């Protein structure tokens with residue numbers, strides 16, 4: 242995709258799932274990658290080996306985003322590895338289900354908001370400041386979710402974090418547009434990843450979801466990577482403040498009975 246060759250991109254949460262898929266697509270597009278992870282050492286080693294096998298230059302950084310005080314140091318390290326960054330993909334996140342029974346203290350709610358909302362806010366702010374100091378443009382992709390737009394029971398923390406991320410995407414796009422920094426969001430639907438294979442790949446579950454999605458199937462991490470490459474590339478040079486929903490039509494369909 243136009244304008245990606247040689248670009249330096251930080252992807253958070255690249256040790257599994259969608260982040261690992263994004264890394265492979267961006268490696269194929271010729272990007273140099275800074276791959277972030279938190280706990281999954283073997284996962285990040287696998288992503289690193291796969292992107293290097295595709296010919297990409299890549300480096301790894303670790304950070305637990307529950308500790309928001311660690312973010313400035315983490316970003317400084319990420320920025321230094323290739324002497325700057327052109328793109329940032331805020332992908333790391335936790336998918337939590339909160340109920341009155343399992344989260345009466347609000348601890349899980351606070352942790353979800355820290356990792357899914359405040360961390361990307363702070364990382365993007367560090368990225369924008371560094372781009373402005375270096376007098377260079379930049380592109381940010383925030384991996385949100387359809388839960389930012391339409392949600393259901395148990396997702397109060399998760400949906401709040403993603404709706405907040407969509408709001409930040411728009412505000413930061415407005416604030417930083419004049420500096421040549423674009424900020425867009427991706428809102429994936431149901432994408433099986435290692436974390437959910439056990440549940441989503443059961444034939445009865447696959448049939449249940451397929452019947453409710455106009456495209457008739459789940460998405461895959463490769464498709465999320467392609468959409469991310471699109472948002473980082475020059476093809477979308479006039480696109481900022483947008484949320485790209487990519488869900489096989491799931492939320493376009495109302496809650497009507499199956500016909």
Ligand SMILES: NC(=O)c1ccc[n+]([C@@H]2O[C@H](COP(=O)([O-])OP(=O)(O)OC[C@H]3O[C@@H](n4cnc5c(N)ncnc54)[C@H](OP(=O)(O)O)[C@@H]3O)[C@@H](O)[C@H]2O)c1
Pocket residue numbers: 253254255256257258259260277278279280281282284304305306307332333334335336356384385386387428429430431432433434435436
């Ligand atoms: N899969 C879907 O259907 C779907 C749909 C919509 C949106 N999304 C979004 O896609 C993103 C990736 O999720 P995924 O489905 O690919 O799940 P995943 O495979 O579990 O990936 C989550 C990533 O986030 C990192 N992470 C989790 N907690 C962290 C923390 N405290 N500090 C720093 N990093 C942390 C993980 O790192 P370690 O494992 O190394 O600790 C991992 O790399 C999330 O933002 C999620 O909300 C997913």
